[in-house]
Amino acid sequence: MKVLGIDPGYAIVGWGVVNYIGNRFSPVGFGAVCTHKDTPFEQRLIEIYDGVREVCETYQPEALAIEKLFYQHNQTTVIGVAEARGVILLAAAQCGIPIFEYTPMQVKQSVTGYGKAVKKQIQEMTRILLHLETVPKPDDTADALAMAVTHCHCSRSQIMGTRPR
Numbered sequence: 571m572k573v574l575g576i577d578p579g580y581a582i583v584g585w586g587v588v589n590y591i592g593n594r595f596s597p598v599g600f601g602a603v604c605t606h607k608d609t610p611f612e613q614r615l616i617e618i619y620d621g622v623r624e625v626c627e628t629y630q631p632e633a634l635a636i637e638k639l640f641y642q643h644n645q646t647t648v649i650g651v652a653e654a655r656g657v658i659l660l661a662a663a664q665c666g667i668p669i670f671e672y673t674p675m676q677v678k679q680s681v682t683g684y685g686k687a688v689k690k691q692i693q694e695m696t697r698i699l700l701h702l703e704t705v706p707k708p709d710d711t712a713d714a715l716a717m718a719v720t721h722c723h724c725s726r727s728q729i730m731g732t733r734p735r
Contacts, residue, residue: 571725572598574631574667575718576622577710578639580654581605583618584710587629588700590722597700599629600711611650619657626665634662635721637713638671672720677713680720692716 571591577584586600603621605614626634636659639652662669672680678687682695693705693712699719706712 571633571722572629572631573718573721574625574629574634574662575714575716575721576634576636576658577713577717578636578651578655578658579710580611580614580618580650581607582708582710583622583654583658584708584712584714585622585625586706586711586715586718587625587631588715588718588722595699595701595719595722597702597715599625600706600715601625602708602711611653615653615657618654619661622658622661623665626662626667631667633721633725634667634669635717636669636671637677637717638673670721670724672717672724676724677716677720680723681716689713 573588573590575586575588581604583603585602587598589596589598603618605617636655639648639655659669675685678692679685681692681699689709693709693716696712696716696719697705700715706715
């Protein structure tokens with residue numbers, strides 16, 4: 571199974587494509603779609619859409635895994651991220667890629683086995699699972715790879731008739 575993980579944002583959209591065969595992970599490609607803070611917001615959304623669409627067309631994943639959006643503190647930020655997330659979902663849908671959403675706790679549990687793991691623990695475990703020499707940068711890219719790993723674990727659980735943790 572080939573999965574595209576996305577860490578949504580409007581300054582940086584991390585992405586990572588992972589193959590999951592048997593019980594083994596291998597990274598296929600990863601990076602980030604970056605927009606400049608001085609670019610008008612609507613143009614940034616176009617850049618995000620185009621970048622994600624290009625990744626989808628290049629790697630042709632079988633699924634897209636993305637973080638569920640939740641409101642924490644900054645209302646302005648969450649609205650911008652929601653708008654960016656919308657164009658990401660549109661790009662994937664137009665490419666015919668099924669979309670799956672996971673909470674931060676699901677990612678922590680799936681990747682590290684501990685639902686309260688900190689960011690560095692998740693990134694290091696992702697690096698180990700994918701046999702990478704270093705944690706990918708920017709952090710958004712490492713987070714996207716963790717999202718892809720989460721979908722692989724959760725979809726395997728569903729196939730095997732068990733529930734994800």
